[in-house]
Amino acid sequence: MTRHLLIIFGGLSALAKIIVVTSGKGGVGKTTTSASFATGLAVRGYKTAVVDFDVGLRNLDLIMGVERRVVFDFVNVIQGEATLRQALIRDKRYDNLAILAASQTRDKEALTIDGVQRVLEELAKEFDYVVCDSPAGIEHGAYAAMYFADEALVVTNPEVSSVRDSDRVLGLLSSKTRKAEQGEGTVREHLVLTRYNPARVAKGEMLSVDDVTDILAIPLLGIIPESQAVLNSSNQGVPVVADTETDAGSAYADMVARFLGEERAHRFVEVEKKGFLGRLFGT
Amino acid sequence: MDWMKLFRSERKNSAHVARDRLKLVVMHQREGRGAGPDWLPRLREDLLAVVRRYTEVADDAVHVRVQHDQGVDLLEMNIALPEEERGGSVSKAGST
Numbered sequence: 001m002t003r004h005l006l007i008i009f010g011g012l013s014a015l016a017k018i019i020v021v022t023s024g025k026g027g028v029g030k031t032t033t034s035a036s037f038a039t040g041l042a043v044r045g046y047k048t049a050v051v052d053f054d055v056g057l058r059n060l061d062l063i064m065g066v067e068r069r070v071v072f073d074f075v076n077v078i079q080g081e082a083t084l085r086q087a088l089i090r091d092k093r094y095d096n097l098a099i100l101a102a103s104q105t106r107d108k109e110a111l112t113i114d115g116v117q118r119v120l121e122e123l124a125k126e127f128d129y130v131v132c133d134s135p136a137g138i139e140h141g142a143y144a145a146m147y148f149a150d151e152a153l154v155v156t157n158p159e160v161s162s163v164r165d166s167d168r169v170l171g172l173l174s175s176k177t178r179k180a181e182q183g184e185g186t187v188r189e190h191l192v193l194t195r196y197n198p199a200r201v202a203k204g205e206m207l208s209v210d211d212v213t214d215i216l217a218i219p220l221l222g223i224i225p226e227s228q229a230v231l232n233s234s235n236q237g238v239p240v241v242a243d244t245e246t247d248a249g250s251a252y253a254d255m256v257a258r259f260l261g262e263e264r265a266h267r268f269v270e271v272e273k274k275g276f277l278g279r280l281f282g283t
Numbered sequence: 284m285d286w287m288k289l290f291r292s293e294r295k296n297s298a299h300v301a302r303d304r305l306k307l308v309v310m311h312q313r314e315g316r317g318a319g320p321d322w323l324p325r326l327r328e329d330l331l332a333v334v335r336r337y338t339e340v341a342d343d344a345v346h347v348r349v350q351h352d353q354g355v356d357l358l359e360m361n362i363a364l365p366e367e368e369r370g371g372s373v374s375k376a377g378s379t
Contacts, residue, residue: 159301160304160308163305163309164305164308164309164312167309167312167313168312171313204296204297204298204299205297205298206298207298207301207302207305208298211298211301211302211305214302215302215305215306215309216309
């Protein structure tokens, strides 16, 4: 009995968890979320790799501040032009964190499912978590990013087109992933509501958290307030979670804690809970 | 927050409009996936054509879905009639 349990446990812990950050719609905060989520996991002591799947429009390197260190990329590794070790960029600020950049010049078809699988399996040997930053849309790149996922962060803005696209993506997660195709269970879905503005919600000008969770019907992992801090940190190539003094930074830190199983009440839901700066700058 | 509610009811609440529109769109979107046989979308199209022989309805007026409940497959149809036809604006039918 005990022996069986041990074997099962060992089998599970040897594999990294693969998490796709996806949304359908562009510009809702996928890369911002990928960068902060991966950095947050690394800060908490987990070996984490974050992979940019947006071939042709790479940006994760810029958000992570490693754009000048990209020598080889994801496609180079898939095509055998570089080893994973050569292409992985080890973050200088966080020991546990590594970044794999997307190719800026190839086309999306270069991400073959076999190739992606080989790279993810190799990453899974070294890392506890592999975060896949999906491109926008529901074409090949997005499909490749979600195919091997164990869990998904569905990044959504409280806005009609974003919610509709997120629902489309949820449909794909339940049918077009390896788990779905091979009957290995379901991809665990989490809602990350970004660019939330409680003041506008109170005025009836923006969909509320309840509206969005009601429509999408997946568990809420985090609410990230619309924040000046996001642009400030992307300007500097620092993930916003690095500064937990900021509203968005602390919201991302909370999100990571919840992902790791901690109980944390959602903040930034009500106007009253905004800090002085938030009141001053929130529109 | 109660005074806010009063405030809200006096002006057009665009968030409520957004929520209601989204609910319809998403319901429609979900019919095409996952649960249910693959003839479901065609049934929906046929039903829409039949309803349109009698009255004008929008493209998304007809909803069909199959639910599995305690070992029984239930086919649920929802047909939303246009405003002027109100008298029972939504008709529902279920069959096993």
